[in-house]
Amino acid sequence: MHVIDGSYGEAGGQILRTSVTLSALTGTPCTITNIRASRPAPGLKPQHLMGLKAAAQICRAETKGFHIGSETVEFAPTKIVGGDYTVPIKTAGSVTLILQVLVPICLHASDTVTLTITGGTDVKWSPTMSYIRHVFTNILKKMNAHVDCTVQKYGFYPKGGGSVKAVIHPWEERKPLKLTERGPVQKIDVDSVAARFLQKAQVAERQSTAFCNVLSQYPVDAKNKYVDTLNPGSSFCAAAYCEHSVLGADSLGEKRKPAEKVGKEAAVTLKKELESGSALDTHMGDQIIPYLALVGGKVTVSRVSEHTKTNIWVCQQFLDTTFTVDRTTITAVLK
Template sequence: MLIIDGSYHEGGGQIIRTAVAFSALTGKAVRIENIRAGRQNPGIQAQHLAAVNAVAKLCNARVKGASMGSLALEFSPNPIQGGSFSIDIGTAGSIPLVFQAIVLPALHARENVIFEITGGTSVLWSPTINYFQDIFCYFLKKMGVDINVGLASYGFYPKGGGIVKAIITPCANLKPLNLTKRGSLDKINFLSVASESLKGAKVAERQIEGAKNILKEYHGKTEISYCNTPSPGSFIYLDANYENCKLGASAIGELYKPAEKVGEEAANRLDKQMESDACLDEWMADQIVPYLALSGGSVKVEEITPHVETNIWVVERFLGKIFEVDKAKKIIRVNKS
């Protein structure tokens, strides 16, 4: 059984998600110890538990230690199956982060995989579901992946209640991803969403106003939407469309934070990415690592973050030394002979 230190480097939930995904993929049993040991709330939390249970359903795994607050987890997989599954995180735990664990093993299933997940779609410390749909899936489709993600409803902190359904078609042989030149900028799209209860305060419109005060050119599509949600909330999502790639940024509304500031926060993040010459933003950089390990290729990223380094470390625990990282040029490379 492979032993992985869950407190290594960045020491977050990503270690759990990547480890169980590669355990299912390789058939190697894994034990993760010291899970999130350095965090304020150490151990497994609801979103991590949902990810483990989701991957376990895919491969009928034997699991020990899958409980709230657990500091150790054992995951012993069987062959990956297909089929339809549902997961209720039970809180506003991040739906996109649960999908991070599911998609990779689902590509190696015997038939299509359909997952419906209930939880948080737009929460702090996580990609929004719109980023997952528009950026993550965009890059996977470049690698030959057929993934369809449908949003039924949004869910904000603390009650969640958002519902997302994904259909993933098996694709065992990924196309290499080579992206080191992003080409010219075409347009920037704006999406601002808020709960119906915030419509009177024009929260969604004000988020857009804040973003456009920063990003004054290349305006593409602007969407404003209000929706019924169990808990009130808001977010803004922006994407910059280039000739060869996309960059994305989000910001989440918070109590006592002016809506204009939420828009400015997302716009400043995107502006920072655009000032670099990266083809993958800092969030996509660590998310692409497991797929690049299997496909091969070379990508220029915004930053080699601790998340990127940690994810590479976990993958190489299963596959051996395969990554080349040029920190100066911010290029991640996997050569497939």
């Protein structure tokens, strides 16, 4: 039984997500204490609880402490079972953070897994679904891991109501990830999404125009779309497709936040990511760590964040993989 201290490092939900994932993959029971210790309201929130319950269902785990506000949970997996699963998150809990927990688990099922997750598709403190589709899934393909995601309905804060279908295929032939050079930018794909309530104000177009004003030196394919949602909201994601990699940046609309600021935020972020010369953006650097721990490899990231360092620490509690961080190069060697 591994005991993981949730107050380590950045002390957020990432420790919980990665611990449960690796517990499932190694078949090793774990106890996670001090969950989200650094947050104003520590313990499990509804989205964390739904992610844990889904993981427990998929790997037939025995559990303790699964309730809202719980600061200690026990998770004892048995076997990972493929099939169809539904994960209903009330209000605007993050769909993409649920995917962070479940995708690596489902990749190790003997049969294809189909997930239907409802909640917030594009919400604060998590990647947008466009980022998942453009960046995350394309980087996974380089390790021969295949995940197909479809947004059936968008959901923004506060009501959520979005729906995503994810089809995760068995990871049959793993490949180490060696990604240290991104190569030249070939194109930038933009998804500028706004609730239909905002169409008259041309929010999607204004977001895209502001983005293009900053990164006019690149070929940009902007898709502006208006969607039916339970409440107003908007999101923006730009993915730079390079010769060897894909880097992304996203931003969210909020009340009293001009559409132009949303597009400009993403542009400034992506510009910095590209200027770093690294093969992965900062957020992908966080998300890739559990996969590197499983297959090994070497990547360059624009910045090694506290999330990344914490994720490495969690992986080392479960696996014998040796991580080396040299400035912005991360190397993982399997034993």
